[in-house]
Amino acid sequence: MEVLLLLILLPPLAGAVLNGILGRRFPQAVVSAVACTAPGLSLFFALLTAWTFAHLPTEPAPYVHSYFTWIEAGAFRADFALYYDRLTLVMTVTVTLVSFLIHLYSRGYMEHEGGYYRFFAYLNLFLFMMLTLVTAANYPLMFVGWEGVGLCSYLLIGFYFPRKSASDAGKKAFIVTRIGDVGFTLGVVLLFWTFGSVDFQYVFTRLEALPPGYLQGSLTAVGILLFLGAVGKSAQLPLYVWLPDAMEGPTPVSALIHAATMVTAGVYMVARSHALYAHAPLALEIVAITGCITAFFAATIALAQNDLKRLLAYSTISQLGYMFVGCGVGLFSAGIFHLMTHAFFKSLLFLAAGSVMHALSGELDLRKMGGLRHQMRTTWLTFLVATLAISGVPGLSGFFSKDAILAGARQGPLGDPRLYWLATVTAGLTAFYMFRALFLAFHGASRVEPAQQPHVHESGGMMTRPLLVLAFFSVVAGYVSLPKALGGGEWFHHYLQPVFASSEALLSSTAAPAAGHAPSGLAVMGTSVLFAGAGFLLAYLSYVKFTGLPSRLTEYFRGTYQLLVNKYYVDEVYDWLIVRPLRRGSEVFLWRIVDAAAIDGLLVNGSARATAGAGNLLRRMQSGNLRSYATWVLLGAVLWLGYILLR
């Protein structure tokens, strides 16, 4: 079992090293063969490990194995140890599956791009880091994976680094997530200070034995600090600003890293730390509120975006908010469920967008598309499936996972009607902007540039096959958990019960009961379908039937529209508030004063000048004049003698 666990992680590392060092000399076929075999092997081993784990006599207790001592400094100890339980199972299978499909897709997509081997080396390295993150058995090792995926994200966003906007976007991503990482690190330190260990098994068993109400101050602080890291990594308010810019990277990168895996690391971390959050309901409330507000906020921005990838980026931010709402109200399994379904339909959306880009030679402006469904049937159909899924149309995966979260927001241990209503409204907005994108890109008259018209073609099999597979999963992945209201067994929720049960029970017992009467599950479902339907209807009317409507609306609501198109000017505010003062401070103080004057002038040049000056003075002793030598000898003798005698 311990070998199997390692075997999940090693192929991508080997692939990255091989392609990174020797890839330049390999032909494209070899590079992609190496790079795609790695996630394939990881997927195989992930499934094999899942099967092995399921047959362990200790199942569902977590399996932990320490491979070697990594850090040991006094009382602080962090091993290279891996932790496997049902949550890990879900994460590893999802991550490797989606990653494998995206690697296959990239073979076709990146065919004509330079730096082929570099791309795949980074992509494999990313997979290794992500797998380390989800299998780590202690916070420092998880942080290694956390930072590693951040590094790969930087490298891949800035893949086209000769373009300034791309390298800027890479830097922005890394720096903004770093701010969150400060919180994460402080949280881990505080945790160590409280428990004397950062090992999951040790800390979580202590936490489960802890009576409610103990250590609440420290645990709430740890919870909030760790969540700060998640805010950065999973692009929540106020540290989401890097994700839209991250669309500068190649589309498979957006699909893998910024939809399915890296950005979900924050959600996984919160879910993994459920034992901690169960003792800190205040921290969980903050998680839920942040997630909910972010979901709504990002959805409103998505309404007005014309760049397809940017629209999808804001959509991702919004859906991540949903996942945090799920965890924040105490239903961690709902959050993870949505993580899984979202991985499928969001990466599908991005890959389909990539397919469109490929056909239109890089065009991403929705206003310059239209009518593509005739020439790109497969892309259109898969995009449609994903749109239905993300809008929460009954029957597809998104409906079941979103419904689980909405029901939790209303009735969960920390549920609140306000969260529920905001989330439901957001669902309506989601349906609207997604169908808007669908209609603008694929329906109606073609607004494609005349020069591009003859090139529009469906993408090759290498790109469309992964699309079809992802579409399949977008439909069926939801059926692992049919809600009780529809007579289902909520199998996914029950499957993860051994992981989350104690925390959910603790939260239910300590939290105040939700105000007002609890609506039935069917009512929740019905309302969400209603809102989604309204969104769809509005989009249909605006973009298919009465195509004059949008321009009339944007004219009428001019101010609001300007605000949304310019993303609430958040980037500009940050620039004015933080970036500009920092730069001025750096330039005027740190550069001119500290670096040039103090360090260069005073310390470096100054010490040189002092040495030269001293040398100059001492030089006078060596004048070549014998008489002065004689004088010095006499003087020296007198002084020394005086010193001896006067002692």
Next chain:
Amino acid sequence: MVPLAHILALSVILFGLGAAGFVFRRNILTIFMCIELMLNAVNLAFIGFSRYLGNLDGQIVVFFVIVVAAAEAAVGLAIIIAVYRNRGSLSIDDFDSMKL
């Protein structure tokens, strides 16, 4: 008996004269003689102390000093002769090839 203070005073005066000459005179032979004068002043001090402390150690040291002075004089004079043959001058100010 001559008081110790007198002997020491004479010793100091002789030493001072020798030091002054060592620093201020130009002729290298004169400088050498001043070095010898300083050494002998020290010898006088040692003898004085030996007489007044009733200890022979001082006089033994004088032996050593005389021997060293003699050896040093021999070597030093040899050097001066060599330098004179090269420079053609006995003025210490002319020995300046080490000057910058």
